[in-house]
Amino acid sequence: MTQLSVNINKFATLRNARGGNNPNVVQVAKDCERFGAQGITVHPRPDERHITKQDVYDLKEVVTTEFNIEGYPDERFLRIIEEVRPAQATLVPDPPDVLTSNAGWDTIKNEKMLSDIIRQIQSWGVRTSIFIEPDDQLMDGAKKCGTDRVELYTEMYASAYHDDKENAIADYVRSAKHAHEIGLGLNAGHDLDLKNLNYIKRQIPYLEEVSIGHALVCDALYYGLENTIQMYLRELNN
Template identity: 70%
Template sequence: MTKLSVNINKIATLRNARGGNNPDVVKVALDAERFGSQGITVHPRPDERHITRQDVMDLAKVVTTEFNIEGYPDKRFMEIIKTIKPAQATLVPDPPDAITSNSGWDTIKHLEMLKDIVAELHGYGTRVSIFINPESKYFEPAKQTGTDRVELYTEPYASQYHQDREKAVAPYVEVANLARELGLGINAGHDLDLHNLQYLKKMIPFLDEVSIGHALVCDALYYGLENTIQMYRRQLEM
């Protein structure tokens, strides 16, 4: 079964645009779980433009599904993980000013650094996933870091899906099979939506988890949060 983890960064963005606490990030996370989300994902960036450190602390007290914290593994991020000890830490190579994650790790260039980080995170009892491009050369080095999982960066798949979905998914099928052979768990995320999610799952049926935020929150404006989460769950269960 592929789990759905709902990324609630955009809920915090909406709250921060007005100030105050509406919408309430903690309440939305709890409701998302109640509506069928099997995990909650956050990406607390240094400038706190959406999820703040305090949000992470508040969420850690109440999230009962898998709590996944994404981020660049600088000192601040590592301190958050050490304090919270979430179910999963997803490592992304974003610079502080990145609008959103837009590339995976060069696991060849950063192999030794990632080895040290993964070992430290394992010391906190946290599962580790490394954000990675669908290029086979990065997967054996990813295995060497000691990571538990890789998260496939799916923006290229999503952008090409409507032109030629078979061509778009082909590199992902290739690297997913490679990851499986290497004994790595497989997550996926970025620009997945109600149009392209089912096909990705069909072609990679052994996906462990997808993390979806922006598209899901946009859909919720039309369909409502509860209905939207169930719609995404159905895409993964068909």
Template identity: 70%
Template sequence: MTKLSVNINKFATLRNARGGNNPDLVKVAMDAERFGAEGITVHPRPDERHIRYQDVMDLYNKITTEFNIEGYPDKRYMEIIQKVRPIQATLVPDPPDVLTSNNGWDTIKHQEWLKDIVAELQEYGSRVSIFINPEPRFFEPAKSTGTDRVELYTEPYATHYHQDREAAVKPYVIVAKLAYDLGLGLNAGHDLDLHNLNFLVKKIPFLEEVSIGHALVCDALYFGLENTIQMYRRQLEI
């Protein structure tokens, strides 16, 4: 079954709004695991507007499932991975000023550079995933970087899901098969929620992991965190 990794960035945003340590991110992560999350995701941006460098240091020896650290592979990110050595490092092409990840890598243009980055991260013992758009032209170059997995950028799917879900998922089914044939592991993330998640995993049954934060945190305001995580886990059953 597809694994659920809970992105806890938004809990950090809530904490930072008032200062102090409420909510306590370590407790959030440990509770999320206890409630059924099979991984914890963080994305420590340089401006520390949500996850801070110290958060990563506090979390890494407390997490008992899979720790996934997302980020742009600048010097700071590479140093974090070298120190923490998470199970998974997910590379995103975000410039520092963007609000959220909104595009995948151009693996054609950046192939040689990514190849060096991937090799270094793998030397630290981390599985590497590259954030990628659902366009076939980017997949063979992604394979050539040596990455272990790719993560499908699913905002376009989520945006068009309620208009025509078959049309929305079609590009993802095509590239998922391509990734599978190339021997690439497959993750997905961005704007996945309780409405569109199950349909995606039914169409891509070999999807290994989804990373979900914003929608899950919003749902937890109504349903509670434990119940919400279980609701998302049920959406992953096919």
């Protein structure tokens, strides 16, 4: 069964827009788990424009499902991973000033750096995943880096889905099969929603986890958080 990890960054964005603690992201995480989510994802950026460092430490005390912390692996991020010891650390290549993750790693160019960082994180008992585009050479590079999993960057799939879903998914199916053949676990994320989620799940049988934030939070404004999480779970496991 593919697990749903809810990225709660946008709840923190809403809180920060007004100050105070409404919505309370710790309570949101607990509610997401109570409503059926199998994981909680956060991305504590250096400017703390959504999830703060303190949020991460507060969440450590309450998250009972899989806790996934994603981010650019600078010194600050690695210190958080060492101290929090989440279930999974997802490494993304975006620098601190970008709006959102918009590309995968060049695992060939960055092999030495990624290998060293991955070994360090794994020595803390934390599973590693790296953000990657659907390319077999980059997938082989990820394997050489020693990561446990990769997370397929699905923005290209999501953008092309409505025009030609078969063509949109083709590279991802090939890449997913290759990852499975070389022994890499497989996650996916970015712009997945209620319209395109079921199709990618049916086409990629090896998918272990999806991380969904923006679309899920937007849907929750209309459907309510509990109902929305159940809707996403149905799309994943129908």
